[in-house]
Amino acid sequence: MAISxxxxxxxxxxxxxxxxxxxxxxxxxxxxxGYLAIxxxxxxxxxxxxxxxxxxxxxxxxxxxxxxxxxxPSTTNADLKPLRQHVGMVFxxxxxxxxxxxIRKDIAFGPQNFGMSEADANALADEMLTTVGLDASYAERSxxxxxxxxxxxxxxxxxLAMRPQVLVLDEPTAGLDPQGRQAxxxxxxxLHREQGLxxxxxxxxxxxxxxxxEQVAVMREGKLVKFGQPREVFADSEWLRANQLDVxxxxxxxxxxxxxxxxxxHLPLTAxxxxxxxxxQWPAKGADxx
Amino acid sequence: xxxIIEVKHLSYKYGEEQQPALKDVSFDVxxxxxxAIxxxxxxxxxxxxxxxxxLLPFTEGTVTVDGVQLTPETVWDVRSKIxxxxxxxxxxxxxxTVEDDVAFGLENRQTxxxxxxxxxxxxxxEVGMAEFAQREPSSLSGGQKQRVALAGIVAIAPEILILDEATSMLDPQGRSDxxxxVRQLRERQxxxxxxxxxxxxxxxxxxxxxxxxxxxxxEEAQPATIFARGEGLVEMGLDLPFTAxxxxxxxxxxxxxxxxYQTTAEMEEWLWQSLSNT
Numbered sequence: 001m002a003i004s005x006x007x008x009x010x011x012x013x014x015x016x017x018x019x020x021x022x023x024x025x026x027x028x029x030x031x032x033x034g035y036l037a038i039x040x041x042x043x044x045x046x047x048x049x050x051x052x053x054x055x056x057x058x059x060x061x062x063x064x065x066x067x068x069x070x071x072x073p074s075t076t077n078a079d080l081k082p083l084r085q086h087v088g089m090v091f092x093x094x095x096x097x098x099x100x101x102x103i104r105k106d107i108a109f110g111p112q113n114f115g116m117s118e119a120d121a122n123a124l125a126d127e128m129l130t131t132v133g134l135d136a137s138y139a140e141r142s143x144x145x146x147x148x149x150x151x152x153x154x155x156x157x158x159x160l161a162m163r164p165q166v167l168v169l170d171e172p173t174a175g176l177d178p179q180g181r182q183a184x185x186x187x188x189x190x191l192h193r194e195q196g197l198x199x200x201x202x203x204x205x206x207x208x209x210x211x212x213x214e215q216v217a218v219m220r221e222g223k224l225v226k227f228g229q230p231r232e233v234f235a236d237s238e239w240l241r242a243n244q245l246d247v248x249x250x251x252x253x254x255x256x257x258x259x260x261x262x263x264x265x266h267l268p269l270t271a272x273x274x275x276x277x278x279x280x281q282w283p284a285k286g287a288d289x290x
Numbered sequence: 291x292x293x294i295i296e297v298k299h300l301s302y303k304y305g306e307e308q309q310p311a312l313k314d315v316s317f318d319v320x321x322x323x324x325x326a327i328x329x330x331x332x333x334x335x336x337x338x339x340x341x342x343x344x345l346l347p348f349t350e351g352t353v354t355v356d357g358v359q360l361t362p363e364t365v366w367d368v369r370s371k372i373x374x375x376x377x378x379x380x381x382x383x384x385x386x387t388v389e390d391d392v393a394f395g396l397e398n399r400q401t402x403x404x405x406x407x408x409x410x411x412x413x414x415x416e417v418g419m420a421e422f423a424q425r426e427p428s429s430l431s432g433g434q435k436q437r438v439a440l441a442g443i444v445a446i447a448p449e450i451l452i453l454d455e456a457t458s459m460l461d462p463q464g465r466s467d468x469x470x471x472v473r474q475l476r477e478r479q480x481x482x483x484x485x486x487x488x489x490x491x492x493x494x495x496x497x498x499x500x501x502x503x504x505x506x507x508x509e510e511a512q513p514a515t516i517f518a519r520g521e522g523l524v525e526m527g528l529d530l531p532f533t534a535x536x537x538x539x540x541x542x543x544x545x546x547x548x549x550x551y552q553t554t555a556e557m558e559e560w561l562w563q564s565l566s567n568t
Contacts, residue, residue, distance in 0.1 A: 042431050042461055147331055175377065175459050177331050177488040178529035204461040246462055249532040253554060260562050271532065275539030282545055283567055 001065065002166060002198040003036075003053070004029035008062035010048055022048040025062070026224045028217060035192055035199045037209040037230075039245060040219030046202045049219065050168050053200065054087035055080050066166060085114055088164030092171050095143075095151035098158075103129065103146075104139035107158045114162065121161070128157035132187060149180040153187075160191075166198045167191065173205065181205075185212060210234070210248040210269035218245070235267050250274045294449060294482050295319035295342065300351035302337055302505075311337040312348070313505045319450075324476065324483045326496035326513075330527035334505040335486050339454050342484075343372050356449055370399070373443030375456040379435030388430070388438050389414065389423040395446040413445040414438075417471055433464025440471060444479070451475075453485040457492060469495065490529045501526050518551035533557040 005028050011021045023045040030036045038046050051057045052064055055071045064071040069083045091097070100106035107128055108121035116124070126136045132153040138146075143154050152172075159167070169188065173181040185208055191197045192212075203209060209216055209230055216233045218226035220243060226233055234240065237247045237255060247255075254268050254277075268274035295318065302312040311334045319325050329335040340346045342353055344365035353360040355368045376382055385391030389410050396406045414420045417437040427435060436456060443451060451472070457465040469492060476483055487493055499516045501509040503526070509516070517523065517531050520538065524530065530538075533554055537547045548560060 041463070042433075149331060175455075177527050178490075179330060179524055179527065206462075244463055250536070253532065253536070253558065256558055257562060257565075260566075262562065262565055271535040271539045274536060275543055275545075278540060278561065278565070279543040279545060281565060283564065 001029045002032045002034055002067055003200070004065045005052075006063045006065075008052060008059045008064060010052065010057055011060045012048075014060050021060075021222055023052075023219075023222045027062075028224060028227050030198060030200070030215060033192070033196045033198055035212060035214045036201070036217060037213035037215070038200065038202045038217045038219060039204070039206070039209060041244065044219040045222040046219050047170060048222075050089070050170060050200060050202055053166065053168050054084050054089055056089075081114075085162050086164055087166045087168060088159040088162055090156055090159050090167065090169045090172055092174060093152075094155035094159070094172075095148060098143040098151060098155055101142060102140050103134075103143050103154050106143050106154060107161050110158055110162050124161050125157070128161045129154075131160060131191075132157045133183065149176050149184075152176070152184070156187075164197070166200065168200045168202075170202045171204065172201070173203075173208070188212070206234075206246045206248045207270075210250070218243070230269055231267055234269060292321045293318040294321040294356055295484075296352075296354040297342070298352045298354075300338075300341060300348050300353065302341060302346060302348045304337075309505070310349075311505050312341065315351070315502075315505075315507045317500060317507060317510060319482060319484060320497075321449075322476075322480055322482055323497045324485070324495065326493040326499045327484065327486045327502060328488070328493055328499060328516075328526050328528055329502035330525065333502045333527065335502045336454055337505075338502065339374070339452050339484070339486050342452065343374055344368055370446070371448050372450045372452060373446065373448040374452045374454060375436065375439045375443065377455040377458055379432055379439060379459070382439055383427045383435070385427065387423070388419065388425050388427060391427060391438060392441045392445050395442050399446065409445050410441075413441040416444050416475070417441045431464070433460050433467060436460060436464070436468055437471065440468070440475070444475060447479060448481075450482045450484065453483065453487070455486055455488065457487070457489060465489070466491075488527050488529070490523075490531055493528060494531070514551045 005026050008023060008026045009021065010023045011019050013019050038049065040046050048057060052059060053066060058071055058075055059073055061073060066083065066087060098106055100109060104122055104125045107125035111121040111124055112118060126139055129136055129138055134150065134153055143151055173184050176184060188199055189212055192199050213230055216228065216230050217224055218233060234247050234251050240247055248269050250268050250270050250273065254264055254274055258264060264277055268277055298316050300312055300315045301310050303310040315338060327335045337346060341348045344360050356371050358364050358367055360368050383391055384394050392410045392413055393406055396409060414423055417440050419437050419441060457468050460468060472483060475481055485492055493499055494513050496513060499511060499513055500507060520534050533552045540547055
């Protein structure tokens with residue numbers, strides 16, 4: 001298992017009158033090289049949950065395993081450095097964390113902080129620029145001259161320069177235009193497939209969940225209320241709607257046709273899956289000119 | 291329909307840049323319509339919106355708002371007719387509390403306090419945020435913040451509302467709530483709405499769409515016409531509507547759907563008839 005949560009509870013300001021339990025008794029696991037999407041409303045505990053993954057918040061109760069690391073309420077901060085290198089966190093609007101004069105220096109900052117020589121860190125920075133779809137010609141430029149989407153790529157390159165095995169993404173496409181969004185999601189998919197990175201994605205984009213995730217966790221009021229493959233989770237569309245969560249467009253469309261008597265072998269989640277099933281039951285030649 | 295905004299041969303160049311950000315753009319906005327302006331990042335659409343409000347001094351051309359030609363002398367007059375909401379709600383808060391923030395526009399217009407209080411209250415009620423009047427803006431969610439921004443606009447009752455990607459940072463629920471609210475306000479206050487957007491649903495609700503690319507106005511049409519462009523939509527900075535994606539996928543599998551753009555209901559009807567026709 002790449003990640004497992006065992007009865008994890010986290011309480012903000014525990015032991016004070018201000019105590020507030022943000023996540024409660026959460027258990028789940030993600031296999032090696034998995035791709036987990038976490039969905040749920042604003043305030044449902046998603047962000048608190050992912051911040052347990054590199055122990056920015058340590059659990060108030062329960063245990064977390066990330067590959068060979070274990071975090072418990074008694075884990076001390078001195079033990080956490082290797083874990084923080086192992087789990088790369090991309091927060092919302094990561095471009096707001098850029099600060100260096102040049103793009104190369106910004107990306108090289110993390111590795112140097114973890115003890116890499118300047119020359120090695122610079123070489124690594126140039127390599128990471130290529131990975132995120134920019135190229136070495138950007139290295140000497142100021143990150144602040146770039147467009148919003150490019151700045152975000154630089155920030156992500158800075159996280160990747162730490163060579164994490166788990167990449168945690170908190171709404172990584174928020175505020176990007178559709179083209180930028182697609183390119184960004186394709187980048188994570190490539191890292192997942194080609195480099196075997198375990199991905200944890202917090203998102204409101206159900207289309208992305210349908211297309212990329214292998215597992216889905218649904219959070220509500222600090223509790224894990226559903227966990228499974230996208231197809232299982234989205235099959236219960238009434239429950240999702242009652243929880244004000246969307247169902248992917250293709251699934252909505254298929255369900256309306258199902259109400260009119262069309263049968264599906266399984267619930268399609270993307271336009272491609274829907275088209276496959278339509279083609280499989282398409283009447284032989286001659287009927288497509290209605 | 292009368293024109294509430296007339297833009298003629300507008301050009302704009304940022305400082306040292308070689309290429310103008312806007313090149314000879316001309317169009318009209320009809321009173322009471324919902325006009326969407328689309329284009330990919332860097333196409334010039336936000337520059338255009340800022341030019342309408344006199345936030346950027348354009349180099350050539352004229353902008354006339356509600357009969358008043360925009361000049362350095364009339365800029366305050368023109369701004370009193372236009373309310374703008376930007377992408378990031380955190381960049382547009384000035385008040386320490388929600389109600390202070392809503393009152394800001396009225397204070398600038400030197401509205402007497404006795405008139406201001408009921409207007410702030412009414413504006414907050416209008417957007418469903420009355421109970422948050424005393425709250426700190428930073429304690430609100432993104433969607434709530436944009437609603438407060440909208441209340442600030444309701445309070446000054448402009449003729450025109452410009453949304454500059456105002457829903458792009460919201461979650462899906464926040465986005466649809468916000469759009470529903472704008473639609474409501476538009477009815478009640480006879481607002482003209484100009485929305486600069488990448489969101490296909492927001493564009494679909496417009497009466498008309500302008501497409502900007504490379505600083506130029508390249509197209510002006512109704513949503514159905516624009517949505518029939520298929521892959522071309524991505525170049526325009528929009529996503530493909532679901533029906534267009536499905537059509538593409540069906541065509542790849544040798545199935546030929548009807549030409550043109552279909553709404554989801556039309557597509558559903560066509561598929562149901564085809565599939566039950568065995």
